[in-house]
Amino acid sequence: MKIPLSAPDVREEEIELVAKVLRTPHLSLGPKLPEFERAIAEYIGTENAIGVSSGTAGLHLCVRALDIGAGDEVIVPSFAFVAVANVLLYENAVPVLVDIEADTLNLDARRIEAAITPRTKAILVVHTFGCPAEMSAILDIARRRHLYVLEDACEAIGAEYQSRKVGGLGDAGVFGFYPNKQITTGEGGMVVTRNSRLATRVRALRNQGRASSEDWFQHSELGYNYRLSEINCALGIGQLSRIEATLAMRGEIAKKYNDRFQKNENLRLPVLALPDRKISWFVYVVRLSEKYSRVHRDWIMHELNRRGIGCGRYFAPIHLQPAYQNAVARTTDLRVTESQASRCLALPFFNRLQDQQIDEVCHNLCELIPLAAKSASATGS
Numbered sequence: 001m002k003i004p005l006s007a008p009d010v011r012e013e014e015i016e017l018v019a020k021v022l023r024t025p026h027l028s029l030g031p032k033l034p035e036f037e038r039a040i041a042e043y044i045g046t047e048n049a050i051g052v053s054s055g056t057a058g059l060h061l062c063v064r065a066l067d068i069g070a071g072d073e074v075i076v077p078s079f080a081f082v083a084v085a086n087v088l089l090y091e092n093a094v095p096v097l098v099d100i101e102a103d104t105l106n107l108d109a110r111r112i113e114a115a116i117t118p119r120t121k122a123i124l125v126v127h128t129f130g131c132p133a134e135m136s137a138i139l140d141i142a143r144r145r146h147l148y149v150l151e152d153a154c155e156a157i158g159a160e161y162q163s164r165k166v167g168g169l170g171d172a173g174v175f176g177f178y179p180n181k182q183i184t185t186g187e188g189g190m191v192v193t194r195n196s197r198l199a200t201r202v203r204a205l206r207n208q209g210r211a212s213s214e215d216w217f218q219h220s221e222l223g224y225n226y227r228l229s230e231i232n233c234a235l236g237i238g239q240l241s242r243i244e245a246t247l248a249m250r251g252e253i254a255k256k257y258n259d260r261f262q263k264n265e266n267l268r269l270p271v272l273a274l275p276d277r278k279i280s281w282f283v284y285v286v287r288l289s290e291k292y293s294r295v296h297r298d299w300i301m302h303e304l305n306r307r308g309i310g311c312g313r314y315f316a317p318i319h320l321q322p323a324y325q326n327a328v329a330r331t332t333d334l335r336v337t338e339s340q341a342s343r344c345l346a347l348p349f350f351n352r353l354q355d356q357q358i359d360e361v362c363h364n365l366c367e368l369i370p371l372a373a374k375s376a377s378a379t380g381s
């Protein structure tokens with residue numbers, strides 16, 4: 001791709017941090033893991049942070065640690081990455097897929113109560129694309145209905161709701177560090193929680209069910225190897241140390257896109273600012289206007305790719321995934337999800353994206369939109 005959809009931003013000093021670890025005998029379970037965990041805990045403002053091998057692993061461990069199991073229902077948005085529902089199916093729990101708000105693309109708090117049953121145990125809220133969900137309404141429902149709140153903040157490190165960092169607002173939160181994220185460790189994730197008992201449980205489950213006082217061959221419960229290596233942690237420490245500059249840079253890029261697209265009435269642009277919220281930009285997603293359909297969007301994506309411009313359909317709803325056709329999941333009215341998802345288009349978005357690359361993306365997209373209606377039907381796609 002001439003202009004990729006995403007690209008990691010790893011600096012020389014971070015490569016040196018990783019190289020230093022490789023010269024030590026500690027490639028796993030050494031000093032870098034607690035150092036990275038402390039740095040994240042301090043940044044988010046939670047007492048506890050537990051490094052894990054991926055965001056998915058972190059979500060799975062939270063589900064286990066909260067004792068969410070067979071037949072328990074959990075409210076999740078369908079407009080989300082599939083892992084949020086997969087981690088429930090791993091434990092034979094039931095994802096209850098709820099619709100989103102059209103403006104923020106986040107779980108619609110007004111639709112949660114109608115989806116609650118006596119089996120509901122938790123709300124798994126996603127801060128979609130780095131935009132904080134409506135947490136005061138969600139936390140209020142959870143308090144009244146005695147539900148856990150698990151925050152999927154995999155796309156939202158550094159985002160704030162009412163001046164508090166997301167991830168630290170519910171019972172537990174999870175970050176993801178895949179290379180397209182605001183900060184990366186290659187692969188990796190982090191669970192954060194103010195609840196020390198929960199943290200102890202997640203720590204044990206991460207490490208094959210070993211309690212910290214036990215020896216290597218003593219396993220007090222069924223666990224996993226979801227550890228995060230010293231190599232990953234060294235990179236994470238370096239990336240986290242300059243996160244504020246990274247978030248500012250990404251905010252600037254989103255603004256540049258919005259400025260260039262401002263006059264295009266065929267596009268609905270992401271909001272740059274919302275009251276009480278600080279957005280941490282993960283991806284830049286535009287929506288085609290309502291006269292366009294999925295066919296037009298897919299044709300535009302195909303053409304952008306042909307021209308060397310990366311793009312993605314963030315998100316393809318979970319309930320429409322082939323893997324979910326026979327899954328034990330409950331769907332509610334998902335009209336907004338289906339309508340918005342079919343017209344979403346993620347454009348190239350990464351720290352080092354240059355102004356002339358932004359110009360090129362905008363020029364090509366604006367040229368393709370009016371051609372889409374004709375060409376999409378002509379090709380029968």
Ligand SMILES: Cc1ncc(COP(=O)(O)O)c(C=O)c1O
Binds near residue numbers: 084176189
């Ligand atoms: C919202 C959301 N949840 C969970 C995940 C899973 O994270 P990972 O890929 O690190 O397992 C992702 C990653 O893309 C995500 O975007």
